[in-house]
Amino acid sequence: MTSNKGIHEACFMKEKCLQYDTCPMVLVQNLLAGKRKILILWYLNYGTLRFNEIKGKMPDVTQKMLTQQLRSLEQDGLIYRNVYPVVPPKVEYGLTESGKRIIPILKMMHGFGAHYLEKNPDVDPQ
Amino acid sequence: MTSNKGIHEACFMKEKCLQYDTCPMVLVQNLLAGKRKILILWYLNYGTLRFNEIKGKMPDVTQKMLTQQLRSLEQDGLIYRNVYPVVPPKVEYGLTESGKRIIPILKMMHGFGAHYLEKNPDVDPQ
DNA sequence: TGCTATAGTATATAAAAAGATACTTAAAAT
């Protein structure tokens, strides 16, 4: 019996998803799996934000972790980082074209979340 | 100066998102942040699947981790788990009503991922 | 002279996630 490691028999879009290692859904899973990434993208859709502005919106994140998540999103091309050579430092983060294309998805997520919270009023989002 | 810990000045849907701890987006971030959750939901939309069927679609997941992710999704009410009292065991997983409501989001994600891969042919999804 | 501000880096430690491997269960098949 031959190995069928990674074959996606069940994927909807068969032409794109015959194999695990070329599946767009696997990509998205990896792009968005981070613990803060969805939220960072969501906040940035409001407009560009400085480091401390993002930090201020997430009460429970450390500077180091936020830096890590931002760098990762930057490497994936979803956000850009613009450093102004001033003192004290000023660094602006914003969505790239690629990042902006995620926003409709995030809006649907928000709708889902709101509905979920209505149906489960006992649930704590955190 | 008073603390403004967790205030969401920048959220789109202000009436729902004035505070971090009641924000639907924070909820969704936490529901979907798991390393395999998006993929599991995606596969289950095809139809109910048995444990080993899901496992077979993810070449690099251990039994333990898959069990954990499934339990977590079950606790969050996105999937159900149906145990048949037979030997050897048979356990079926499927989407709940809540889980089905995520599918349109996943379909958009797939579209995004496919487009991203077209623009960045060098990227490895994994 | 020393203080403040911003966006970090450095280092050490703790906690959580993930992986590897072995074990379980009980019926049916060999």
Add this chain to the structure above:
DNA sequence: ATTTTAAGTATCTTTTTATATACTATAGCA
């Protein structure tokens, strides 16, 4: 009597993630 099967659990180790804390640079201000 042994093997196979499906869906796990148990235990231990490694890796990743996260926290805490201290430190840096430099211009402007008091």
